[in-house]
Amino acid sequence: MTENNFSNHERAEVLTQALPYIKRYNGEIVVIKYGGNAMINEELKRQVMEDIVLLWLIGVKVVLVHGGGPEITETMARLGKQAKFVDGLRVTDKETVDIVQMVLAGKVNKTLVNLLESKGGKAMGISGMDGMLIEAQMKDERLGFVGKITNVNIAPVNDLLEKGYIPVISTIGCDKEGNVYNINGDTAAAFVAGALGAKRLIMMTDIAGILKDKDDPSTLIPSVTIKEAEQLKKDGIVSGGMIPKVDCCIEAISHGVKKVIIMDGRVPHSILMEILTDEGAGTMVSEK
Numbered sequence: 001m002t003e004n005n006f007s008n009h010e011r012a013e014v015l016t017q018a019l020p021y022i023k024r025y026n027g028e029i030v031v032i033k034y035g036g037n038a039m040i041n042e043e044l045k046r047q048v049m050e051d052i053v054l055l056w057l058i059g060v061k062v063v064l065v066h067g068g069g070p071e072i073t074e075t076m077a078r079l080g081k082q083a084k085f086v087d088g089l090r091v092t093d094k095e096t097v098d099i100v101q102m103v104l105a106g107k108v109n110k111t112l113v114n115l116l117e118s119k120g121g122k123a124m125g126i127s128g129m130d131g132m133l134i135e136a137q138m139k140d141e142r143l144g145f146v147g148k149i150t151n152v153n154i155a156p157v158n159d160l161l162e163k164g165y166i167p168v169i170s171t172i173g174c175d176k177e178g179n180v181y182n183i184n185g186d187t188a189a190a191f192v193a194g195a196l197g198a199k200r201l202i203m204m205t206d207i208a209g210i211l212k213d214k215d216d217p218s219t220l221i222p223s224v225t226i227k228e229a230e231q232l233k234k235d236g237i238v239s240g241g242m243i244p245k246v247d248c249c250i251e252a253i254s255h256g257v258k259k260v261i262i263m264d265g266r267v268p269h270s271i272l273m274e275i276l277t278d279e280g281a282g283t284m285v286s287e288k
Helices: 008-025 042-057 069-078 094-118 155-162 185-196 226-234 242-254 270-276
Strands: 029-034 061-066 123-127 134-138 147-152 166-170 172-174 180-182 200-205 223-225 259-264 283-286
Touching: 008 270, 029 042, 029 185, 042 061, 042 094, 042 166, 042 270, 061 094, 061 155, 061 185, 069 094, 094 123, 094 166, 094 172, 094 180, 123 155, 134 180, 134 185, 147 172, 147 185, 155 166, 155 185, 185 200, 185 242, 200 242, 200 270, 223 226, 226 242, 226 283, 242 259, 242 283, 259 270
Parallel strands: 029 061, 029 200, 061 166, 123 166, 134 172, 200 259, 223 283
Antiparallel strands: 134 147, 172 180, 259 283
16 A cells, blocks of 8 residues: 555554554663664665654654674775674774774764654764773684673663663773773673663564574564573574574573564564564564
């Protein structure tokens, strides 16, 4: 049905059907992890920001945690530096961590803040270094300045939420000696959502969710418990790049998040489908 033949009555029906969900989420914290390939399409990026502003306007306390791997790789290439990966994680020497800081805390973060503001939102960008929000230590010497999170100081985020802002967090961390670390975006989102006691953590990816057959989107598993997710890993159904994502879901729930959603961030309005409809989107991971 196109916009032109969507009657006012039908529009009103859609809004009234969303009312129970609006009431359910009003005043609740929802953390959205946004990054990777879901950020590449500019039109889709604007649409995601519109959806976030809509949720904010109906009283949802949205926290946006973002990565920016493709932008980092592109910037490194322009500077003549080749990206290297070990076990799927970016090797980050001192020069690379400077680039990561510049791209994530600078360009990507401020672009998203600007987009949210242009759509009518009230956003504030911070990095994991601000207020020592994300404290970290070296994860593995082979990876250089890739960080393992040791502590989350959530006060700056709570302050922004209390003042009515949408916090936009870039996933870099630091230690008390002043070293800067590149932090995996999914892991950072899990820790931040846990520290906030978020009602939902939504992880936007480039696949539909957990699939029984990774090559067939129709085999989507709509919901799993932590126990079932662990079994899917043992059975090899969850494999490769999905393992760290599922582990982050489990991590978030163990830190107090009620439910975690893995969804395809390339599907238009997938966030609204998850929050404001019965149907939902992607795979929901819960404790039981």
